[in-house]
Amino acid sequence: MYVQIKGLNFKYKNSKEKILKDFTIEIEKGEIISILGESGSGKSTVLRLISGLEVPSSGLIRINDRVIVDNNTFVLPEKRGIGMVFQDYALFPHLTAAQNIKFGLKKLTKKDKNKRLQEVLNLVNLEDFKDRYPYELSGGQQQRVALARALAPSPSLLLLDEPFSNLDADLQCKIREDLRKIIKQTGITSIFVTHDREDSKAIADRVVILKEGQIVRVGKPKDILD
């Protein structure tokens, strides 16, 4: 298995109850997983644990045979090579779209950086907007910049937190299609979080239904969502 998450337990410092209980799942390479749940069920928390922004109280995460968390290992977020698209994108307001995208490419030479920038701009179809600042972009464009920024360093796993929550309803349909295409084109393994069953149906290979921090069902969208 490419991604292996076993028995994750977690609680925030100031919360009384466990936010996640025994979260376990295995993901194949190139698979798109969707975590579906109501607001407050702990979806974002799962992503924060995988990306290393929070420390689980117990459990194990292994990606491509490398342990990133267990009882005596903790790999810092910047060392994990996991890309993340945040719920409200978190584009750096002081940088242009192109600078945002190049932000994670610190190891490359200048020439390689620009080459990679061109590739991902192509992928998300944003060549004409690369010199704009985030506030000069529409919601859909911002989302694509955020996606491009997360993909640029070629992460081993891509996490997306409610990628559609900030978009208009009509836009959502079209962008779902685009997103699935882009992800499949890169072949990257992804986990995306949503509270909308339609999102899961349209994009996911497999759905995980989360309720109050516990997985209640896992399966193909057509099997468990129809």
Added chain:
Amino acid sequence: MLTIRHLKLNLNIWAVLSFIFILLVILPNLNIVLNVFNEPNENWNHIKEYLLKDYLVNSVILITFTGFFTIIIGTSLAWMISIYDFPLRAFFKWGLVLPLAIPPYIAAYTYQGLLNYTGVIQTFLRNSLNISVQQKYFDVMSPEGAIFIFTMFLFPYVYIITKSFLEKQSAALIENARVLGRNSFEIFLYVVLPVSRAAIVGGVSLVILEVLNDYGVVKYFGIPTFSTAIFKTWFAMGDLDSAVKLSAILMCLVFSLLMLEKFLRGRKKFSYTTAKYSPISRIKLEGIKGKLAFGYCLMIFSLGFLIPTLQLVHWAFLTYQSILSIRLLGLILNSLLVALFSSSVIVIIAIIIANNCRINENLLSKIYSKVTVIGYSIPGAVIAIGVIVFFVNFDKQLFWFYKMLNPNSSKLVLSTSIVMLIFAYTIRFLAIGYNSIEAGFEKIGTKFHEASRTLGMSVTRTFFKVDLQMLKPAILGGFLLVFVDILKELPLTLILRPFNFNTLATKSFEYANDEMIHEAAISSLIIILISAISIYYFYKVGDKED
């Protein structure tokens, strides 16, 4: 549960540096606590018997009345500016902040010069109108005069905090009360005052801390308070032990006031905002009411800024020939360099501690942020004593080292240098820089930091490439506030400056104390000008950004 994994998260350069800085802030003040229990000497018994009561009574009278009057003036102005429209309102909105640009000690000797027998007012009455007045009505060098000075030049603290609270406060509350058929004055009394209680208490406690910190006004007016007493016991009598004891009593007073503040504020934070922000639609005051509002603002603005400034300008014209010289240039340079350097140090330390508190959320960093803020409530005279004792001890420890570098080295090196003064400024004004930068961090939140981490940047690289860039306005704001405060600072500078080192502030004060009030005008005006520009920038330009 603290495992290796947590340690790895928390132990970094930010935590280590913060720890060192906090230690440096605490140590000098610890000295005071440790020395309090020294055996009392004869002098102390004398102070306790005959003088202590006076110090206490005077200090309490000053803070009580100043507190009372600044509440009245500060809240009434805040209320008028936020809810009414009247001639020149937009100007007064920030103009009423300007009295903060004039340090109370400068105001004190300006008003004294203005009102005394040879001053403009009495001369005019005598020569042109042939009226001679009873001197006692024109005597500002009294507790009443000091209360007047403190009130007129410190009320903006109450005004600013209350005004910004009222502006953020959703208009609904006030509009509701209006619909229920209450008139403006009733709304002010029964709705605005109680609701903004926390803001008012916050503002007035700043005023009170300033009054307790003051040395210039009470010294010039000859009113015995704790500040003057600490200076006198120590310098005139050379009695450090008793000075420490006085400091300790003063600190007890400060801490009781801080407890009182906490209690009066209640559970509400004064910066609370309701989810919906809707500006108050202001009522236009027509006719006589508009004129009254205008007149009131103009009167306060004149007393708190215009009149003293004009008087100083007048004196400056009388004396510029003898004052404008290379020596003045030296003073300006001294003041600016010390203020610039100290503000930079303070801002950098504040950034490090604030960043540490943000990335390492734990009990220790909470304590750090509390300690950082406490410095501002310690009166200058107390900090001065703590710092001197600390540095003299430090020099004793390092004497072997000095000798190694220079066989003829004197015993006291650091404690006779400017380092000591900068160190003391840092303890006292760290809170101001810290508050500004912490607010900046709060505004940008953690998501950009986290985004950068997931893109492969370490904490430190993230700090330089993301946090610092977005924090620029807050850093500039904090820097300006600290800079102005240091420029105006008197008691610490007077005690801790190296021999023969003068700043604009100390020189003005010296002139005034040597009965050369006119000569003090130019250096005072320079302080006021620089402060006014910074304050203008901070409150007017900074205001627009939100």
